Amino acid sequence: MLLSGRLGQPVAVALADLLPQVSVRVREHPDSDDVGWAQAYTGFMWPQVPGPVAFEWVHAMGAGVDDFVDHSSQIGLLTRTIGGMPERMGTFVLALLLDHAHHLTAYAEAQRRRQWRPLGPAPLPSRAVVLGTGQIASGIARALGLHGVHVTGVNRSGRLASDFDTVYPWRDIDAALDGCQVLISALPASPATKGIISDTVLGSLRETQFINVGRGSTVDLSALQSALTRGSVVQADLDVFEVEPLEAASWLWAHPQVRITPHVGALSTVDDVVEAIATTFAELARGVRPPLHVDLEGEG
The missing domain is CATH 3.40.50.720 (NAD(P)-binding Rossmann-like Domain)
Incomplete structure (x- = not known):
């Protein structure tokens, strides 16, 4: 070997x-x-x-x-x-949601500026949608479900999957995203998923946190930039990119509503x-x- x-x-x-x-x-x-x-x-x-x-x-x-x-x-x-990666990915995604709810990134910035700015904590989202229902996605669903989050899964066929409260087929993505507060992608890279998170998907959101822990090629970055500009996506947490390391010239680095992590969600x-x-x-x-x-x- x-x-x-x-x-x-x-x-x-x-x-x-x-x-x-x-x-x-x-x-x-x-x-x-x-x-x-x-x-x-x-x-x-x-x-x-x-x-x-x-x-x-x-x-x-x-x-x-x-x-x-x-x-x-x-x-x-x-x-x-696979091993313990589903559990680690679930913990990683939960940490991102808790950071957002408790304004930890904002407090880090306030500390850098020497500002005392108490902010009221927000509750965790009551409803999350996970694109993909495989083993890694199921680990995310388990972690969120333990904290009272209703988790909807989306896959190609709509087949039921354990750990998800409901599952929709991709053809019903609009219905799946209705009322979505956080959208999490755990999709693999393939010809069928390239750019699948497009303006059609992101344009259906309303003040939603978007997390990508699947593969970078699944996201149309131009559509994401537009969604951030118009406010349909209010926070984008990106752990994966089509080209890694992410090139220094990318607009993602400097965007105030984008957080970049270097593909470490579930090592x-x-x-x-x-x-x-x-x-x-x-x-x-x-x-x-x-x-x-x-x-x-x-x-x-």
């Missing part, structure tokens, strides 16, 4: 104890010899090497697999890491990755299709 990325070395150390029968090679920048040697690969990004690349098994160290789906013909089996841990790899390895050895497998046709 070939490993790369920021977690490559610690994951390799842990796997040496758990799966001593597996030969492991760690490379920050794999070359053609490395990918030719490996039957399996794990990392956050597809290895950039010249010539043909193919693996029997690829494991994504994160929950997102958008960097791998373009290489579906070169992958026998694709699995992903993978070594334990998450090791458990996912070890569990998948055991299931493959038994001839069982792993629950963490990714349907490449469905993702593409």
Whole structure:
């Protein structure tokens, strides 16, 4: 197994104890010899090497697999890491809502200006809409539901999903957004979701907080800028961007109603990755299709 990325070395150390029968090679920048040697690969990004690349098994160290789906013909089996990320993402989104409700960012600015400005706390929103109903989105719904927030999910089919109070199909997005106080996107990147959070969606909002913890390519930034200008979106919390790191020239950095975080909503841990790899390895050895497998046709 070939490993790369920021977690490559610690994951390799842990796997040496758990799966001593597996030969492991760690490379920050794999070359053609490395990918030719490996039957399996794990990392956050597809290895950039010249010539043909193919693996029997690829494991994504994160929950997102958008960097791998373009290489579906070169992958026998694709699995992903979930672990504790749904809970961490739920806590992250809740923290953003609490910050907004208790004016913590405003107090930090007031402190910088040496101003004493008490502000009355606002209640948490009574209704939130989450775009996506997968495992990460469900973690968000659980966290908000524990604090009395009614959570509506939106997915392609409208199929019911646990942890959500109601679920709408995307074709009924207008109905789903009626009365929405906070809109949270946990959508993956795909051709179908590129720019899907458009003026049609953002224009339906009324003084809404918008949070994106899915993928940056899903948001039409021109539509978001217009929504902020007219007040349909009053606060945009963005953790993900189409190009990362976000370019210094982006208008997002200086906008007073935009808060930027550097894709840290639910970071993978070594334990998450090791458990996912070890569990998948055991299931493959038994001839069982792993629950963490990714349907490449469905993702593409």
